[in-house]
Amino acid sequence: MTRDRVRLALVLPDLLGTYGDRGNVIVLAQRLKWRNIDSETVTVLSSSDAVPESCDLYLIGGGEDVAQVAAVRFLHRGPGLRRAVDRGCPVLGICGGFQVLGTSFVTGDGTRHAGLGLVDAATEPGNGRAIGEVTTRSTVGGVGTLTGFENHLGRTRLGRDSQPLGRVARGIGNGHDDAEGAVNGHVMCTYLHGPVLARNPKLADLLLEWAIGEPLEPVPDPPELRALRAERTRVHVRNRK
Numbered sequence: 308m309t310r311d312r313v314r315l316a317l318v319l320p321d322l323l324g325t326y327g328d329r330g331n332v333i334v335l336a337q338r339l340k341w342r343n344i345d346s347e348t349v350t351v352l353s354s355s356d357a358v359p360e361s362c363d364l365y366l367i368g369g370g371e372d373v374a375q376v377a378a379v380r381f382l383h384r385g386p387g388l389r390r391a392v393d394r395g396c397p398v399l400g401i402c403g404g405f406q407v408l409g410t411s412f413v414t415g416d417g418t419r420h421a422g423l424g425l426v427d428a429a430t431e432p433g434n435g436r437a438i439g440e441v442t443t444r445s446t447v448g449g450v451g452t453l454t455g456f457e458n459h460l461g462r463t464r465l466g467r468d469s470q471p472l473g474r475v476a477r478g479i480g481n482g483h484d485d486a487e488g489a490v491n492g493h494v495m496c497t498y499l500h501g502p503v504l505a506r507n508p509k510l511a512d513l514l515l516e517w518a519i520g521e522p523l524e525p526v527p528d529p530p531e532l533r534a535l536r537a538e539r540t541r542v543h544v545r546n547r548k
């Protein structure tokens with residue numbers, strides 16, 4: 308990329324983007340602005356031809372099974388996302404977006420769908436929906452504690468090629484081995500909504516550093532953001548049994 312202008316791709320927000328996942332792109336653009344770096348948001352709708360391969364960072368949100376299946380069909384049609392990943396571009400997949408980026412997922416009706424295989428993660432329905440607040444401890448990129456909100460039926464088992472984004476301290480996450488999310492190179496997946504990058508600014512900056520290819524100047528978080536993070540972390544401590 309050119310450091311003067313970061314191109315953020317919001318992929319299929321008309322299909323995948325529950326619980327304000329679209330807010331993640333606003334957070335990224337704002338964090339760049341605070342560093343005097345311009346950005347452009349490229350919105351890829353399901354009526355578009357394909358995902359462009361020329362963006363610097365890709366975001367895919369969560370959604371219901373039907374929307375998720377339509378999204379994976381669209382994404383299988385073109386090589387744009389895969390080529391961007393091959394160049395080392397970061398991708399953030401949330402919930403349904405996580406499942407789509409994995410190797411396969413089984414929807415609630417029992418149908419198995421081939422995923423894009425960009426993370427080594429296979430999803431099958433669990434015994435009930437995992438709903439509620441989540442806290443994890445992450446060792447990836449120094450991001451530390453992550454908080455978010457989950458609502459999903461799928462349980463995701465990671466294969467050897469991916470590591471968890473975090474270990475679950477509270478909530479369900481992937482539903483196997485205390486793992487939450489997946490990381491494979493610069494492809495990052497999580498079940499956390501929030502929007503997750505509003506709740507976890509260090510995660511936003513890690514993705515931006517991956518996109519830019521160099522460390523970013525730290526920026527002081529505004530009081531609202533600090534208050535949000537403190538409040539969410541307090542809730543998690545209070546609720547911990």
Ligand code: GLN
Pocket residue numbers: 325368369370371372375401402403404406458459460461462
């Ligand atoms: N449809 C998927 C599931 O229930 C993903 C849900 C979501 O993205 N919120 O597991």
